[in-house]
Amino acid sequence: MSSLPARLKKTEMIPRHLAVLLILCSILPSSTAAPEKADSHCLAGVTVNDNDRLGYRLRGDRCEGRYSFRPFSGSLLRVVGLQRIVRDDVSERVNPLALDWHGPLQEEVWIRAVSLRSGVYYRMDSKRPADKYSYVWPTSLLTSLNLRPSHLGIVATYRMPINGKDRDVLLPVTVRNPLSSKTAGVYLLRVLPGIELEELYLSLWRLTEDSQQVIVKARALEYGYYPADRPIDIPLPDLSGEGLFRVDLGGETRTGRPAATKTWIYQCGNEPKSTDPRR
Numbered sequence: 001m002s003s004l005p006a007r008l009k010k011t012e013m014i015p016r017h018l019a020v021l022l023i024l025c026s027i028l029p030s031s032t033a034a035p036e037k038a039d040s041h042c043l044a045g046v047t048v049n050d051n052d053r054l055g056y057r058l059r060g061d062r063c064e065g066r067y068s069f070r071p072f073s074g075s076l077l078r079v080v081g082l083q084r085i086v087r088d089d090v091s092e093r094v095n096p097l098a099l100d101w102h103g104p105l106q107e108e109v110w111i112r113a114v115s116l117r118s119g120v121y122y123r124m125d126s127k128r129p130a131d132k133y134s135y136v137w138p139t140s141l142l143t144s145l146n147l148r149p150s151h152l153g154i155v156a157t158y159r160m161p162i163n164g165k166d167r168d169v170l171l172p173v174t175v176r177n178p179l180s181s182k183t184a185g186v187y188l189l190r191v192l193p194g195i196e197l198e199e200l201y202l203s204l205w206r207l208t209e210d211s212q213q214v215i216v217k218a219r220a221l222e223y224g225y226y227p228a229d230r231p232i233d234i235p236l237p238d239l240s241g242e243g244l245f246r247v248d249l250g251g252e253t254r255t256g257r258p259a260a261t262k263t264w265i266y267q268c269g270n271e272p273k274s275t276d277p278r279r
Contacts, residue, residue, distance in 0.1 A: 041125050065123075067123065077191060082173060110156070112124070115147055116152060136178050156170065156173050160266070170265045188233045190234075193251060200226055202218075204247055216237060242267060246264050
């Protein structure tokens, strides 16, 4: 195999080990902060009420629960989900749920789910082994909080060096009934704006070994209304084939403040068969 070039056009670098990954995936009232340990599923710094039985804490193979509200001070645009829900297969009260993804064989994957309902501050985090592609998620706590799959932003991520910097790379997640193998549906990119937008623009690039190939260029969504803190669902075009993609989002705001974000997505060509992951 020939060595990969050091840089893509427009300075975007693709990792040297990407070609190997492509081959591998074709084979295949008081409050405290939640602690973080080397082997913990919990995210550090999440503030919880000590007396809340539904509070965010370690619950077996995941950290999950309600947390105390804290204003977000980062980007004005956050990607909070890359998912498809098999709607004719997943009722709004199904317990448990199955989450499927397909990624590099030798990489740990972090699963994250966050509430997108106004006033409900909930999250679930779970670190999954490199050789697993499904997770059966008990949803009794979701039921207690009156949360449904459609109320959540769900992502699977792993770390990859891109352009000399480690990045969080998203893997598409399918949400389904664990007793079914259906996988129909388009992937939705779920975006949460921290400020009201006048318009939102999408660009989508395929990053190859020697170039950036445009799939969508600065397309206005034309949804008409983009209030702050209300999720925006963006159906993604078919990410056919294997490889690394980049989504660029840019928003126009009334105040002129910049609202933009870049998201990297890794897509394997052959998705895993959806079987009962409890076996």
